[in-house]
Amino acid sequence: MKELLMIAVGSALVNNVVLSQFLGICPFLGVSKRVETAAGMGGAVIFVITIASFFTSVIYKFILVPTSFEYLQTIVFILVIAALVQFVEMFLKKSMQSLYNALGVYLPLITTNCAVLGVALTNVQKSYNILEGVINGFAVAVGFTISIVLMAGIREKTEHNDVSESFKGTPIVLITASLMAIAFFGFSGLI
Amino acid sequence: MNKYVERIYNGLVKENPTFVLMLGMCPTLAVTTSAINGIGMGLATTAVLVMSNMLISMLRKIIPDSVRMPAYIVVIASFVTIVQFLLEGFVPSLYSALGLYIPLIVVNCIIMGRAESYAAKNPVVLCIMDGLGMGLGFTVGLTAIGLVREIIGNGTAFGLQILPGSYEPVTIFILAPGAFLVLAGLVALQNKVRNRAAKRGAPMTQVSGGCADGCDTCGNAGCGGNRYPSGQEE
Numbered sequence: 001m002k003e004l005l006m007i008a009v010g011s012a013l014v015n016n017v018v019l020s021q022f023l024g025i026c027p028f029l030g031v032s033k034r035v036e037t038a039a040g041m042g043g044a045v046i047f048v049i050t051i052a053s054f055f056t057s058v059i060y061k062f063i064l065v066p067t068s069f070e071y072l073q074t075i076v077f078i079l080v081i082a083a084l085v086q087f088v089e090m091f092l093k094k095s096m097q098s099l100y101n102a103l104g105v106y107l108p109l110i111t112t113n114c115a116v117l118g119v120a121l122t123n124v125q126k127s128y129n130i131l132e133g134v135i136n137g138f139a140v141a142v143g144f145t146i147s148i149v150l151m152a153g154i155r156e157k158t159e160h161n162d163v164s165e166s167f168k169g170t171p172i173v174l175i176t177a178s179l180m181a182i183a184f185f186g187f188s189g190l191i
Numbered sequence: 192m193n194k195y196v197e198r199i200y201n202g203l204v205k206e207n208p209t210f211v212l213m214l215g216m217c218p219t220l221a222v223t224t225s226a227i228n229g230i231g232m233g234l235a236t237t238a239v240l241v242m243s244n245m246l247i248s249m250l251r252k253i254i255p256d257s258v259r260m261p262a263y264i265v266v267i268a269s270f271v272t273i274v275q276f277l278l279e280g281f282v283p284s285l286y287s288a289l290g291l292y293i294p295l296i297v298v299n300c301i302i303m304g305r306a307e308s309y310a311a312k313n314p315v316v317l318c319i320m321d322g323l324g325m326g327l328g329f330t331v332g333l334t335a336i337g338l339v340r341e342i343i344g345n346g347t348a349f350g351l352q353i354l355p356g357s358y359e360p361v362t363i364f365i366l367a368p369g370a371f372l373v374l375a376g377l378v379a380l381q382n383k384v385r386n387r388a389a390k391r392g393a394p395m396t397q398v399s400g401g402c403a404d405g406c407d408t409c410g411n412a413g414c415g416g417n418r419y420p421s422g423q424e425e
Binding site: 020 | 264276368374
C-alpha cells in the first residue's frame with residue numbers, strides 16, 4: 001500500500017508529467033485558455049490514460065513477454081492506444097451519452113498526447129506490475145489535470161494584462177509554465 | 192533554385208519545425224539540457240523522418256486511403272525501433288541520456304505531419320530531401336536551444352568549458368523551468384523580428400499549423416485530426 005501511495009504522489013506531483021517530464025505539452029499550451037475546457041481535457045486524459053495503462057500492461061505481460069517480442073513494444077503500444085481511443089469514443093457515444101458530450105471533443109486529440117505512450121513505456125521501464133501500472137497511469141493523468149487546470153486559471157486571470165508586444169501569446173504562457181515548474185520543485189521534498 | 196535544394200531550405204529556414212511551425216515541443220523542451228543531446232535527438236529524428244518519408248512515398252499508391260493513418264504509424268514506429276536499437280548498440284551514452292524520448296519520436300508531430308501533408312503526395316527523391324530539410328531544421332532548433340541552456344546553465348558549450356571559472360552557472364537553466372524560459376525567449380525574439388518586418392511592410396508568409404496555435408491546428412496538421420477519417424467511424 002505504501003509503495004502504491006509513493007508511486008501515486010511521485011507521478012502526480014513530484015515528477016509532474018507536464019512540468020518536469022515535458023509530456024503532453026501540446027494540449028497543455030493549446031487547450032488551457034479556459035478552466036472549463038482544461039478540466040474537460042483533464043477528465044478525458046485521466047479516463048484514457050488509466051484504461052490505456054491497464055491494457056498495455058496486460059498485453060506486455062501476457063502477450064509480449066511470453067512470446068519474447070518485447071522489442072516490438074513501441075509499435076504494439078501505439079497501435080493499442082490508437083485503437084483504444086477510437087473504441088472508447090465509439091463506446092461512449094453509444095452507451096454513455098452524457099459522458100460523451102462532456103469529453104467527446106477531446107478524445108481524438110488525446111492520441112496526439114505523448115503522455116499516453118510515455119506512461120505505457122515508463123510502466124515497462126520501471127517494471128511495474130499491472131496494479132502499479134494502473135495507479136501510475138492514473139496519477140500521471142491527475143498530475144496533468146492539476147497542471148493544465150492551474151495554467152488555465154492563471155491564463156484567465158492574466159488575459160487582459162498588458163504584456164509587451166513580443167511576449168504576447170505563446171511566450172508569456174511558456175514563462176508562466178516556467179514559474180509553475182519552479183513552484184512544483186517544492187514538492188520534491190515529499191518523497 | 193533547384194527544387195531539391197529548395198526542400199532543404201524550406202525545412203531549415205522557411206518552415207523550420209522548431210521556431211516557425213512549433214512542432215515537436217516535447218523533445219524540444221525535454222532533451223535540450225546540452226547541445227550534444229540536442230544534436231543527438233535531432234539526428235535521430237532526422238533519420239526516422241528521412242526513412243519514413245521515403246517508404247511512405249514509395250507506398251503512397253498502394254496504401255488505401257481509409258487505413259493510411261495506422262499504416263503510417265506502423266512504418267514510423269518500425270523505423271523508430273530500428274533507430275532505438277542502433278543508438279543502444281553504437282552510442283550507449285546518448286541512448287541513456289535521451290532515454291524515454293527515443294521511443295517517443297513515434298508521436299512527434301513533425302513526422303506524422305510530413306507523412307500526411309507531403310510524403311503521401313510527392314515522388315520519392317523529393318520526399319527524402321524534404322525529410323532531410325525538416326530533420327536538419329529540427330536539429331538546428333534543438334542544438335540552438337541546447338547551446339543556450341548549456342552555456343548559461345553549465346558554462347560549457349558541446350562539453351568544453353567556455354566561460355571563465357569565476358562564472359557561477361545558473362543551474363536552473365538546465366533544469367525543467369529553464370527549458371520553458373529559453374523557449375519563451377526564443378519565440379519572443381522571433382515575434383519581435385516578425386513584427387518589425389511586418390511594420391516595414393515586408394510580405395509575411397503566415398505559417399500556421401503549430402501546436403502553439405492550439406491543439407486543433409496541431410491535430411489537423413497531421414497528428415491526429417485526420418487520424419480517424421469521418422467515414423470510418425460509423
